[in-house]
Amino acid sequence: MALPGAVAPAGAGAVVNAPGTAKAQAPRAAGPPVPSAVVGKPLFQNGSSGNLLFSMRAGALRIDRLSLVGEVISDPSQQCRIEVVSGAPIETKMTGRPDGLLRYEADIPACPFEFDVLEGAVLAPATSSVCVFKEADCQASPAGLWGPEGSTLIDKASGIERDRGRAEAAMRVGFRALDESLKDPIKASELAREQSGFSSDRETTCQDYALERKHGFCATRLTEARAALLQARLEAQPKEPEKKKKHHKKAGA
Numbered sequence: 001m002a003l004p005g006a007v008a009p010a011g012a013g014a015v016v017n018a019p020g021t022a023k024a025q026a027p028r029a030a031g032p033p034v035p036s037a038v039v040g041k042p043l044f045q046n047g048s049s050g051n052l053l054f055s056m057r058a059g060a061l062r063i064d065r066l067s068l069v070g071e072v073i074s075d076p077s078q079q080c081r082i083e084v085v086s087g088a089p090i091e092t093k094m095t096g097r098p099d100g101l102l103r104y105e106a107d108i109p110a111c112p113f114e115f116d117v118l119e120g121a122v123l124a125p126a127t128s129s130v131c132v133f134k135e136a137d138c139q140a141s142p143a144g145l146w147g148p149e150g151s152t153l154i155d156k157a158s159g160i161e162r163d164r165g166r167a168e169a170a171m172r173v174g175f176r177a178l179d180e181s182l183k184d185p186i187k188a189s190e191l192a193r194e195q196s197g198f199s200s201d202r203e204t205t206c207q208d209y210a211l212e213r214k215h216g217f218c219a220t221r222l223t224e225a226r227a228a229l230l231q232a233r234l235e236a237q238p239k240e241p242e243k244k245k246k247h248h249k250k251a252g253a
Contacts (some may be wrong), residue, residue, distance in 0.1 A: 070140025
C-alpha cells in the first residue's frame with residue numbers, strides 16, 4: 001500500500017513509503033563462505049521482499065542498496081517500504097567469525113544491524129532492532145535470511161537437497177565431537193537442549209521463506225550455519241596437554 005507524502009530516495013537513510021565418531025571433526029571441505037558469495041547478487045528478505053545488494057571495493061564489503069518492507073506505525077495492518085540505502089554505498093565492517101562465519105556490521109544511523117555471510121545469502125539475527133522512521137510513519141526489521149527469490153530456486157532443489165545432506169552430516173559429527181569435549185555436565189546438558197531445539201528454531205525462521213517447501217534453501221543454509229557454529233565452539237575448547245612419553249634405557253646401555 002502506497003502511503004501519502006512519499007519522498008524520493010536521497011542516499012543512506014532516505015525513506016520512501018509504499019506497500020562420524022565422537023572424536024571426529026565435522027568436514028569443511030569447501031571452507032566457510034567468503035564475501036564474494038553474495039557480491040553483485042540481489043538478495044531478498046525471506047526470498048520475497050525488500051532488496052539487498054552488495055559490492056566490493058578495495059577489499060571492503062559495501063551495501064549498495066537496502067530496502068525493507070515493514071508496517072505502518074499508525075496502522076500495523078498496512079505495509080510500507082523503507083529505502084534505507086539508495087545512492088551512496090555504505091561500507092560495512094568485518095567483526096570476525098564469532099560463530100564460525102564471517103560477520104559484518106552495517107553502521108547505518110537509521111538502521112544499524114549485523115549479519116553473517118552464508119553461501120549466496122546473509123543471515124541477520126532475530127535480535128536485530130526494528131528500524132523506525134517516525135516521520136514516514138513506517139517501521140521494519142532487517143532480521144531473517146536474505147537470499148535469492150524463492151521462485152528462482154525451484155530448479156535447483158536437487159542440488160540444495162544434496163547440500164542439506166552434507167550439512168546435516170557435518171552438524172551431527174560436530175555436535176558429537178563438541179559433546180565429547182565438554183567436561184562440565186551442565187554445559188553438556190545446555191548443548192543437548194540447544195541442539196534438540198534447533199529443528200524447531202529453523203522451522204520458525206524458514207517458514208516465511210518464499211516457496212521453502214519446494215526448494216529447502218533456507219533450511220539448508222541455516223543447517224550449514226549451525227555446523228559452522230559447532231565447529232567454531234569445538235576449536236575454541238581448551239586443548240588437553242599432551243602426555244610426555246617415558247623413555248626407557250635399553251639393557252646394557
